[in-house]
Amino acid sequence: MSHNTSDSDNEITTTKAKLFEHDIHQALGGKEVADILLWRNKKVSAAILIGMTVIWFLFEVVDYNLVPLLCHISITVMLVLFIWSTAAQIFNWNAPKIPDIILQDDLVEDLASIFHRGFKQLLPMLHYISSGIDLPRFLLIIFSLYILSVIGTYLSFVNLLYIGFLCMLTLPIGYERYEEEINNLVGNFIMDLRKKYKKFEKRYLSKIPRRSVKEKKTM
Template sequence: MADAEHHHKESPVESVMDKITEKIRDHDSSSSSSESDDDKKSASSPSMKDKGFRLFGREKPVHKVLGGGKPADVFLWRNKKISAGVLGTATVIWILFELMEYHLLTLVCHCLIVALAMLFLWSNATLFLNKSPPRIPEFHIPEEPVLQVAAALRIEINRAFSILRDIASGRDLKKFLSVIAGLWVLSIVGSWCNFLALFYIAFVLLHTVPVLYEMHEDQVDSFSEKACMQIKKQYAVFDAKVLSKIPRGPLKDKKKV
């Protein structure tokens, strides 16, 4: 009885002490977990990470650089069947027009002749076989995708015109020299092959270079960083020895009336 009475008297005090210790433990655990969460967030935040050098100064993933969506999925082989089908179709077209010297109008006419002949014979054969005629679907080009493609082309063409105008204004000598060198290389490549072969080469590169770069991104970025440093050093030497010695006339500021 004495033990029971003693336990009964001390139980409220013990319960209060237990609650206090539980609160202290909960506070410590919550503070430690919040600190660990903050450490994880700070470590995973892009502002705290060392981004390092990225090819062409990009800040987005390769998928976003290619525009995202289905075209980027095709270029990066997210769906291997679709990407292989697109590349295979382009290869067949290149073989027909380039190697077999097939003409576009001839190919279209031959395809239409075969398709119409097969559908015509099939439709007449069903009358004798007592079967339902083939269901020929109605094909039509929707307006919205055409307008989207036209708007995207208009934006890119206007951007190209703006870049060419900026280069021709003489504000950036480095950009001018790089564009001239690029056009010169492109003209040499164009003299080696016709437009169709050049277009096919560009198409194949779009289906191979981005996915290979995504697979070996760190190695390519490291190598390109070293290459850019060497190019900058060589350009600094060229600027000091050649470009800086070119005489330039005084620039007169035009006063606005």
């Protein structure tokens, strides 16, 4: 019994946790979206961050409604394009062009692929954790979801979306730069949880009386 326990403890201590099977760029799709989230295309990433910050400011601080905001943005864009096009004809300037990044089909396909792949990985993972095989991780996710629900009661939906967007533009690049440190931190945390669960199981759960298989068959 003690030999098995020591083997399981050694297995826990030697197992290293890793958040992603591949590098973070491949985990995010390895294309234009991954470049944006990892700030490899700094101009586009900064433009998106500024744009989302302005939208958050208009919704949360100025109290804009969605329909007037969309209408005013469309009016502003059309006026800018009209003035720019007229000035280009008069002064022989270059006519305005819509950035190619907006018209790329690959960008939308990459976004859809990332969400689809993440959803396909999330459902089996939740099913596996909910089956009770990995109780420490199950309790950790339950606790995390509860904390998120508490935070959601004090923040509006727009604020949550904006915070999530900021996390998308900061956490991946932070993980890429400090991958080893984060993996070690997460690994140590998970190993500590598993050790505590093993002690709890040995002290309490293993002492719970259970019926044998023969008794179940006779009944």
